[in-house]
């Protein structure tokens with residue numbers, strides 16, 4: 001049944017159309033939202049991702065700049081680049097693409113980004129705000145998933161959400177956002193014993209394991225909502241998720257595909273956060289006048 005598919009490409013486009021109007025209104029007030037991306041080293045996968053980001057931001061009418069640094073760049077030079085963008089009043093959002101080469105301290109770089117421009121929502125200040133439910137930039141992937149659920153009319157309050165994965169960028173914040181919407185949340189991870197025992201109880205199953213097609217239909221309760229955060233290549237080099245779509249779809253009431261599910265939402269929420277940052281800047285300017 002094709003109606004089961006949660007179409008992230010379409011929902012993302014819907015949000016980006018809304019953003020276009022917000023951007024036009026900001027531009028009319030003299031502010032064009034600006035996103036800066038720093039890419040360290042060469043990596044074809046991240047280059048496509050960066051290209052998609054550039055394309056979407058231009059489509060939305062935003063300014064987008066890309067800084068490419070060699071993978072031999074020193075931590076000091078990278079920090080200087082971040083500081084330059086912190087000071088640049090035409091830039092509202094800064095994203096340093098992760099992971100970084102081993103000789104660079106990722107946490108140090110994230111802490112160097114001004115929290116007002118941290119549109120990834122990775123700065124400890126913003127992570128803390130998110131945890132206690134204060135307004136802040138939400139990390140793009142979990143934020144995008146919340147939008148997918150809400151815009152697909154999935155009930156969250158009182159439901160059992162099971163998350164597989166506990167990374168700082170997906171699993172951990174995902175659980176907190178669902179908790180804020182009154183879900184009962186269970187975190188599973190690589191050390192969880194009898195994973196299936198938990199996943200079979202999930203009304204909402206969020207899968208971020210990093211193993212191609214790991215979650216098959218037998219892991220899924222009938223009529224569960226399944227969200228696949230995975231990005232893997234299968235044996236033929238084709239992009240695939242952590243969920244075995246064919247067997248999972250038979251059990252689920254709704255499910256996201258890969259590609260075309262969570263991925264396009266991540267980029268969309270990055271743009272949304274950048275527009276919000278520009279709006280904050282404009283508000284602050286008007287208050288100081």
Ligand SMILES: Nc1nc(=O)c2c([nH]1)NC[C@@H]1CN(c3ccc(C(=O)N[C@@H](CCC(=O)O)C(=O)O)cc3)C=[N+]21
Nearest residue numbers: 048049095096097098099120259260261263264266267
């Ligand atoms: N600071 C930082 N923030 C990030 O958000 C971040 C990062 N670093 N490093 C890399 C990962 C990866 N990531 C993706 C987002 C969207 C797609 C996406 O749009 N995927 C398309 C498919 C694209 C294709 O066909 O290759 C889809 O799922 O439909 C992919 C990957 C964000 N990341």
